Amino acid sequence: MNKLFLALLIPxxxxxxxxxxxxxxxxxxxxxxxxxxxxxxxxxxxxSDVDTLKYNKEGRFTVNVKLKGESPQFxxxxxxxxxxxxxVLLPGDMINLVTDTTGRNVKVSGSDxxxxxxxxxxTLAKSKNSFDSLMTLxxxxxxxxNQPLSQELNYALGRHYVKSKQDAIKYIYTNPNSITNVIxxxxxxxxxxPLFADVRDVLLFKRVHDSLTxxxxxxxxxxxxxxxxxxxxxxxxxxxxxxxxxxxGFPDISLPDTKAQTKNLADLSGKVILLSFWTVKDPAQKMxxxxxxxxxxxxxxxxFEIYQVSVDTDKxxxxxxxxxxxxPWISVCDxxxxxxxxxxxxxxxxxxxxxxxxxxGTIVARDLFDDVLEQKIASLMR
Numbered sequence: 001m002n003k004l005f006l007a008l009l010i011p012x013x014x015x016x017x018x019x020x021x022x023x024x025x026x027x028x029x030x031x032x033x034x035x036x037x038x039x040x041x042x043x044x045x046x047x048s049d050v051d052t053l054k055y056n057k058e059g060r061f062t063v064n065v066k067l068k069g070e071s072p073q074f075x076x077x078x079x080x081x082x083x084x085x086x087x088v089l090l091p092g093d094m095i096n097l098v099t100d101t102t103g104r105n106v107k108v109s110g111s112d113x114x115x116x117x118x119x120x121x122x123t124l125a126k127s128k129n130s131f132d133s134l135m136t137l138x139x140x141x142x143x144x145x146n147q148p149l150s151q152e153l154n155y156a157l158g159r160h161y162v163k164s165k166q167d168a169i170k171y172i173y174t175n176p177n178s179i180t181n182v183i184x185x186x187x188x189x190x191x192x193x194p195l196f197a198d199v200r201d202v203l204l205f206k207r208v209h210d211s212l213t214x215x216x217x218x219x220x221x222x223x224x225x226x227x228x229x230x231x232x233x234x235x236x237x238x239x240x241x242x243x244x245x246x247x248x249g250f251p252d253i254s255l256p257d258t259k260a261q262t263k264n265l266a267d268l269s270g271k272v273i274l275l276s277f278w279t280v281k282d283p284a285q286k287m288x289x290x291x292x293x294x295x296x297x298x299x300x301x302x303x304f305e306i307y308q309v310s311v312d313t314d315k316x317x318x319x320x321x322x323x324x325x326x327x328p329w330i331s332v333c334d335x336x337x338x339x340x341x342x343x344x345x346x347x348x349x350x351x352x353x354x355x356x357x358x359x360x361g362t363i364v365a366r367d368l369f370d371d372v373l374e375q376k377i378a379s380l381m382r
Contacts, residue, residue, distance in 0.1 A: 021067040023089045027077070027097040032059040035080035035101075039063065042074040044224050050075070067091055071219040072113055072179045079103075086121055088113035088179055116180045120171070124187055127164045131189045134160060161189065168195055172208060177215040181208045182225065202232035234347050250275075250355075250363055251345050255309065255332035258319040263330050268305050272380045273357040274373075276308040277348050280321040285352050288369070289325055295374055296329055302381045303359065305329065311351055313337040356380075 029037060032055060039050040055061040067073065070091055077085040077099070084103035087095060088111060095110040108114045138153035172181050185208055187195045196204060209225040216222075253265040253275075265275065276292065278285045296306055306329035310318045315335045322331045334340055342348075346355065356365040356373070358380050368376055 021070065021091045023065045023067060023091070023093045023095065025061075025063050025065065025087070025095045025097060027055075027061050027063075027085075027095075027099075029055060029059040029061070029077075029079055029084065030098065030100040030105075032079060032101060036078075037061065038078045039065070040076045040078060042076070044220055047076065053077075065089060069218050069220075071216040073220065074117070074179075074183070086114075086117050087111065088117050113179060116175060116178055117183065120180050120184065123167075124184075127160075127167075128189055131157065131160055131164075135190065161193070161195075164189065165195055169204065172204065176207075176211045179212065179216065179219065179221070181212070182221045185225070185228075202229055205229050205232065231347075231349065234344060250357055250361055253307070253309065253332070253342050253345075255334050255342065257330065257332050258322050263307070263332050265307050268307060268330075269361055270359055271303045271305045272299070272359055272377060274304070274306045274377070275346075275355040275357060276306060277311055277343070277346070277351050277353045278308060279311050279351050280314075280318050281312065282351070286321075286325060288352055289327060291370070293328070295377060299377055299381060304377060304381070307332070309333065309342060311337060311340065311343060311348065 037053045037055055039053055040047045041050050050065065051063065053061045053063055065075065067089060072088045072090045075087045075089050076083050077087075077097075079101050082101075082103065084101060085097055085099040085106050085108070087097070087108065089095070090111065090113065093111045093114075095108060095114060097106070097108050099106045106118050108118050134153055134157050138150055138157065141147075141150035141153060168184055168187070171184060175181065185196055185205060189195060205225055205228050209222060209229060212219055212225070213222060250265070254262050257263050265273070274292070274295075278288070280286075292306060292308075296304065308327070308329055308331050310331065310333035312318045312333060313335055315333055318331075318333045334342065352369075353367055354369075354373075355363050356368060356376060358364050364380070365376055
């Protein structure tokens with residue numbers, strides 16, 4: 001009996017020990033000459049170099065990649081600092097890859113997830129190019145004063161966005177356990193337009209997170225998804241507070257100024273208010289205060305006020321900066337930094353940031369700067 005047990009156990013042990021977290025990639029970069037070919041890995045939210053690869057005159061190379069765990073990770077090939085291929089590597093994969101120096105003609109085999117990623121990236125690139133073309137045409141129409149055409153193109157952009165989002169949701173439901181959903185959830189049609197921009201899209205982030213938790217519980221990308229979910233839930237809480245706010249129409253703030261006197265945001269009701277968030281650590285924000293100063297002097301007599309919240313933990317440095325810059329408006333700080341309840345209430349993820357509140361107490365805009373901010377203030381003064 002013992003001999004039979006050992007006979008069955010030995011192959012199992014051999015298989016277990018022989019299975020490693022390594023991946024072999026056989027590749028070819030068509031048209032490659034003497035440029036650097038670098039393999040990079042996506043670590044949560046940043047790319048890190050893994051290795052600089054050697055290739056022959058035909059552009060062929062072979063590399064064995066040691067993975068950090070058993071969960072899939074995103075790897076990218078860069079030729080002369082330009083991405084030419086994307087892969088999802090899983091332990092035991094043997095990938096064959098052919099691409100060119102432009103990265104437009106990628107062929108991959110030996111990895112189902114890499115196939116999905118390559119196809120997804122082509123789809124997203126095509127969608128983004130169409131969006132960029134429509135945006136360029138609309139801007140040209142605006143510049144030439146052709147408002148009917150501009151409006152028509154604006155509607156086309158809206159339809160394109162809706163269609164792109166519908167296709168993305170279909171992809172998520174079709175490939176529920178694919179790690180490529182992580183890339184899709186953070187896709188942007190432009191730098192200012194995320195595909196999943198709606199606060200309610202948190203439900204999709206949760207769905208992707210929960211599915212991947214089952215499929216790949218050790219994935220390094222789960223933490224980023226959880227951060228996104230937490231951030232969006234804070235936005236949802238903030239939105240509900242805005243809707244539930246009673247007399248003022250916005251969540252009140254009660255914080256001490258440089259003289260330790262409590263200043264309430266709600267006391268400014270009836271005025272046009274710029275609620276500003278800043279830090280003394282960034283010299284550029286001193287210049288922003290100078291711009292605010294011009295607006296303050298121009299519109300104060302007409303009912304404009306600034307309530308500025310510092311996100312600094314060093315209250316002495318903050319008070320010194322307020323005095324040195326001679327800021328004439330209401331300046332407050334609780335010294336709690338990122339832990340401040342105020343920052344969570346108003347969902348402040350980075351500074352500078354601001355909200356513009358009209359005379360009725362309605363928040364009418366967020367993060368307006370330069371001429372756009374002044375134009376909006378001027379319109380509220382009428």
